[in-house]
Amino acid sequence: MMTILDALYLLVGIMFAATAIINLRDSLNSKRWKSAGFWGINAIIFIFGRYLPPLANRILVIVMVLLAGLGGLGRSGKPETSLEQREVRASRFGNRLFIPMLLIPLVTMLGTFAFKSLTWNGALLIPAGSSTLAPLAAGHDAGNGAGGRRKPLVWRRSRLSGLGAGGG
Incomplete structure (x- = not known):
């Protein structure tokens, strides 16, 4: 049975997936691939995180931290x-x-x-x-x-x- 919280996680995950797509399509953003990767990983965690093993979630979070911490997120031109x-x-x-x-x-x-x-x-x-x-x-x-x-x-x-x- 899906709870309200599960539905909210799904909704937020879909929003993050859409943000990844928007970033991927932004040809004026020099860091669009890394930005899209960050938001895409975030979407995966929110949508599928409960089905992934804890180690997989941890690795995904570490990759997100590396992407953001090493300047992987960029602004549109x-x-x-x-x-x-x-x-x-x-x-x-x-x-x-x-x-x-x-x-x-x-x-x-x-x-x-x-x-x-x-x-x-x-x-x-x-x-x-x-x-x-x-x-x-x-x-x-x-x-x-x-x-x-x-x-x-x-x-x-x-x-x-x-x-x-x-x-x-």
């Missing part, structure tokens, strides 16, 4: 937005810009209290000791949803480039 464009966007959103950021801890805190004793047919929906992970993922999704009407995989790069973070 796509041009970023200008300072004027960022200021126009910031003035348009005003203080509403902080709503997504504030939703994450709020939903996490409320969900942690609510999920501690949530059961279905007498079984806990969230395994004991993991009652914070599912609300954290839900808070992240609520923050993403409040941040705009576009789909996350479509608007990720444009939103990040508006903050001067590039992508990948």
Whole structure:
């Protein structure tokens, strides 16, 4: 039986897989293969980690650390937005810009209290000791949803480039 936490791990794994594909297709990122490898390994761990032997998971994590620690992650070479464009966007959103950021801890805190004793047919929906992970993922999704009407995989790069973070 798949728990809510299993479904959230699967969802996050799919998001990491999509990030790997986005990085792989970014021809302007000189480190696209290593970046895609990092996000792809992360996807494998989240999607298949429970089926892999512990040693395999450890090795995958070590490879991820090496990729990230030795400068394997890179930014896209796509041009970023200008300072004027960022200021126009910031003035348009005003203080509403902080709503997504504030939703994450709020939903996490409320969900942690609510999920501690949530059961279905007498079984806990969230395994004991993991009652914070599912609300954290839900808070992240609520923050993403409040941040705009576009789909996350479509608007990720444009939103990040508006903050001067590039992508990948």
